[in-house]
Amino acid sequence: xxxxxxxxxARDIFPxxxxxWKYVEGVIHTVASLYGFSEIRTPVFEYTELFxxxxxxxxxxxxxxxFSFLPDPNGRSxxxxxxxxxxxxxxxxxxxxxxxxxxxxxxxxxxLFRKERPQAGRQRQxxxxxxxxxxxxxPAAVAEVITLMMQVFESLGLRNLRLRIxxxxxxxxxxxxxxxxxxxxxxxHDRLDDxxxxxxxxNPLRILDSKNPAIQEIVxxxxxxxxxxxxxxxxxxxxxxxxxxxxxxTYEIDHRLVRGLDYYCHTAFEVTSSELGAQDAIGGGGRYDxxxxxxxxxxxxxxxxxxxxxxxxxxxMEKQGxxxxxxxxxxxxxxxLQQAELADHGMQVAWRLRKAGIRTEIDLAARSMKAxxxxxxxxxxxxxxxxxxxxxxxxxxxxKNLVTSEQTTLSLEAVLETLHETxxxxxxK
RNA sequence: GUGAUUGUAGCUCAGUUGGUUAGAGCGCCAGGUUGUGGCCCUGGAGGUCGGGGGUUCGAGUCCCCUCAUUCACCCCA
Numbered sequence: 449x450x451x452x453x454x455x456x457x458a459r460d461i462f463p464x465x466x467x468x469w470k471y472v473e474g475v476i477h478t479v480a481s482l483y484g485f486s487e488i489r490t491p492v493f494e495y496t497e498l499f500x501x502x503x504x505x506x507x508x509x510x511x512x513x514x515f516s517f518l519p520d521p522n523g524r525s526x527x528x529x530x531x532x533x534x535x536x537x538x539x540x541x542x543x544x545x546x547x548x549x550x551x552x553x554x555x556x557x558x559x560l561f562r563k564e565r566p567q568a569g570r571q572r573q574x575x576x577x578x579x580x581x582x583x584x585x586x587p588a589a590v591a592e593v594i595t596l597m598m599q600v601f602e603s604l605g606l607r608n609l610r611l612r613i614x615x616x617x618x619x620x621x622x623x624x625x626x627x628x629x630x631x632x633x634x635x636x637h638d639r640l641d642d643x644x645x646x647x648x649x650x651n652p653l654r655i656l657d658s659k660n661p662a663i664q665e666i667v668x669x670x671x672x673x674x675x676x677x678x679x680x681x682x683x684x685x686x687x688x689x690x691x692x693x694x695x696x697x698t699y700e701i702d703h704r705l706v707r708g709l710d711y712y713c714h715t716a717f718e719v720t721s722s723e724l725g726a727q728d729a730i731g732g733g734g735r736y737d738x739x740x741x742x743x744x745x746x747x748x749x750x751x752x753x754x755x756x757x758x759x760x761x762x763x764x765m766e767k768q769g770x771x772x773x774x775x776x777x778x779x780x781x782x783x784x785l786q787q788a789e790l791a792d793h794g795m796q797v798a799w800r801l802r803k804a805g806i807r808t809e810i811d812l813a814a815r816s817m818k819a820x821x822x823x824x825x826x827x828x829x830x831x832x833x834x835x836x837x838x839x840x841x842x843x844x845x846x847x848k849n850l851v852t853s854e855q856t857t858l859s860l861e862a863v864l865e866t867l868h869e870t871x872x873x874x875x876x877k
Numbered sequence: 878g879u880g881a882u883u884g885u886a887g888c889u890c891a892g893u894u895g896g897u898u899a900g901a902g903c904g905c906c907a908g909g910u911u912g913u914g915g916c917c918c919u920g921g922a923g924g925u926c927g928g929g930g931g932u933u934c935g936a937g938u939c940c941c942c943u944c945a946u947u948c949a950c951c952c953c954a
Contacts, residue, residue, distance in 0.1 A: 508952050757954030821914035
């Protein structure tokens with residue numbers, strides 16, 4: 449065992465995998481710009497109160513999963529961000545961007561931190577991409593957010609995803625429903641588990657998505673939130689669904705879908721992947737008109753957004769073989785040294801090739817020619833350029849096509865000419 | 878935080894009822910080919926058997942503790 453290991457729940461991404469990340473990030477940037485969303489980058493830490501106010505102190509995230517610390521003895525507590533939305537909203541309010549333009553469409557890719565036990569598809573440091581649409585939360589706006597998310601998934605080639613959607617109504621709807629739930633659950637109180645009892649106190653809606661079979665049995669007979677929605681709330685929800693239908697986005701209405709963050713209202717949604725284990729949520733989001741007020745804004749900022757787990761997206765793509773076409777870019781030319789003493793000349797040649805825009809590799813470890821050639825082969829180099837004493841004195845180099853094994857003797861200028869003739873020097877494999 | 882699981886070479890894993898200097902395949906390095914790869918052959922480097930304690934004449938194998946891993950619960954992306 450090495451003396452040092454990565455911190456529990458944190459992992460390294462080596463080149464083979466980072467190529468996959470770059471690819472996925474590229475798709476996100478492209479699709480986001482299609483929808484007119486611009487990238488925002490906010491700090492990885494914020495004052496702890498931001499999350500307590502924004503996410504809600506009854507949530508598990510705030511209650512037990514935050515990495516918080518005091519920067520100095522008299523300082524204010526700081527927390528590594530466990531989610532993005534609160535920070536984005538804080539940034540928008542701080543700069544007062546909505547007074548300059550009433551609607552802002554922002555997206556992000558960033559690292560988050562949550563102190564949970566790691567398991568499949570869950571790390572303590574993980575990444576999400578997502579979008580926040582600030583200033584309007586009409587059905588068209590909410591549908592826009594969902595559509596953007598689904599189009600990113602589609603552009604990545606993801607299959608077998610399930611989109612579930614629900615309406616949480618406005619605060620009046622939820623107040624009436626909450627009372628109804630309390631009276632429904634009262635006679636069952638003795639049969640509830642501890643966490644359900646606590647939820648009933650603090651946030652009764654969360655009982656609905658309990659995984660405990662005994663609780664679910666009781667939940668089955670509970671009143672439906674849908675039946676407590678006002679006419680306006682129902683119309684709003686139906687309109688969102690209308691847009692989704694128009695765009696051929698298939699969804700399932702799930703009356704039990706609640707979501708764990710306090711700031712959601714009206715439309716809430718979640719996408720799951722059948723390729724993942726227990727942690728199968730790949731993305732989710734909803735409308736959160738109340739968040740800005742919660743953060744001290746003098747006026748309401750209607751808003752909606754989604755967040756998707758990068759690791760879970762990557763995991764699903766891997767399982768579905770979507771990275772097969774991603775081949776690493778090898779060198780075009782491998783400069784092979786006959787003897788280590790010729791390294792100075794070889795370095796000079798390699799440098800000139802690179803200055804001319806040719807991806808060039810050269811052994812820096814003074815290994816044997818056999819090892820250099822094996823290396824060139826493994827890296828799928830197109831050409832080998834040999835440096836021996838003859839080459840150094842004549843300035844003419846043995847230049848070998850590694851696919852056909854044909855070899856000629858050329859000056860460096862002629863080599864460059866040959867490489868520029870074939871498309872950037874790369875040979876068909 | 879709870880439960881279970883696994884920890885032997887860089888990687889994947891063998892290791893028989895506890896019994897001498899702990900093995901294989903792949904990978905790595907070198908040689909076979911004194912200036913040329915992909916195949917093949919030969920050799921080499923690399924291990925405090927996660928760590929600590931205990932039982933025993935003797936522990937990679939048994940017991941205890943500890944650390945780490947993985948999966949699941951809780952919850953979430």
